[in-house]
Amino acid sequence: MSIPVTASVKKPSLRGVVFDMDGTLTVPVIDFAAMYRAVLGDDAYASLGSGGVDILHHIETWGPLEQQKAYETIALFERQGLDRLQIMPGAVELCHYLDSRSIRRGLITRNVKVAVDFFHQRFGMEFHPALSREFRPYKPDPAPLLHICEAWDVPSHEVLMIGDSLKDDVVCGKRAGAFTCLLDESGRYGPIDSLTDDTRPNFKVCSLSEVISLLDAHFDLVSDVQKTD
Known part of the structure; x- marks a missing residue:
């Protein structure tokens, strides 16, 4: 067979x-919820951040000064994260x-x-x-x-x-x-x-x-x- x-x-x-x-x-190591709140503010985070908004694309809709401040805040969280990498x-x-x-x-x-x-x-x-x-x-x-x-x-x-x-x-x-x-x-x-x-x-x-x-x-x-x- x-x-x-x-x-x-x-x-x-x-x-x-x-x-x-x-x-x-x-x-x-980065607390993304805290970072989102720091960038968006508590009220905006409650309506946007917790819903999974893409924060980088969201920031790009802001004016130049607002963008600069937001990126500086994000960079601060990222630098703190490097210390614990x-x-x-x-x-x-x-x-x-x-x-x-x-x-x-x-x-x-x-x-x-x-x-x-x-x-x-x-x-x-x-x-x-x-x-x-x-x-x-x-x-x-x-x-x-x-x-x-x-x-x-x-x-x-x-x-x-x-x-x-x-x-x-x-x-x-x-x-x-x-x-x-x-x-x-x-x-x-x-x-x-x-x-x-x-x-x-x-x-x-x-x-x-x-x-x-x-x-x-x-x-x-x-x-x-x-x-x-």
């Missing part, structure tokens, strides 16, 4: 991984794994370049390109991720975006045509199936330590031996 041969499913190729920074590569558990191991397979790694954050430079220096790891708030437009617009793909000369469907925000990181990745992975340490987002189509990631993990096995199981990792970081 002949035994039927089961055709193997070809895994998609993966050439690069792009990370969010705050809350993904680093432990969350910690690397996310599993981040170093994951980056070493990617480096061992010659997989490119980049970074997109809505934080400022000073914070990115501090992160690179403090933890001795570099991401290229590393796009900060100075790059416009911000996430969730796909432009920063598409810029990285173009710099790498890699199609977006061979890139994975990892972040802790559905509305910023996952939406950015989906709009760019990349694979997406949500880091949900506390389980606040619930099962993937419960999420709407425009925010549903391809994968969800509770820690960065899970990503290595996820990559091995779901992707054909294509090494770029000519990568220059």
Whole structure:
């Protein structure tokens, strides 16, 4: 009796991984609710901030002086956060794994370049390109991720975006045509199936330590031996 041969499913190729920074590569330390209240005021925060308004885009509708004051307030909270900056558990191991397979790694954050430079220096790891708030437009617009793909000369469907925000990181990745992975340490987002189509990631993990096995199981990792970081 002949035994039927089961055709193997070809895994998609993966050439690069792009990370969010705050809350993904680093432990969350900024009190965003307090920052929103300081920028918007208590009354406006009650009607806007608690409803998930994008504070950066909201500020851009203000006059120049109001914008300057708001950005100074945000920068103060971000500087205070740098004093308490910690690397996310599993981040170093994951980056070493990617480096061992010659997989490119980049970074997109809505934080400022000073914070990115501090992160690179403090933890001795570099991401290229590393796009900060100075790059416009911000996430969730796909432009920063598409810029990285173009710099790498890699199609977006061979890139994975990892972040802790559905509305910023996952939406950015989906709009760019990349694979997406949500880091949900506390389980606040619930099962993937419960999420709407425009925010549903391809994968969800509770820690960065899970990503290595996820990559091995779901992707054909294509090494770029000519990568220059």
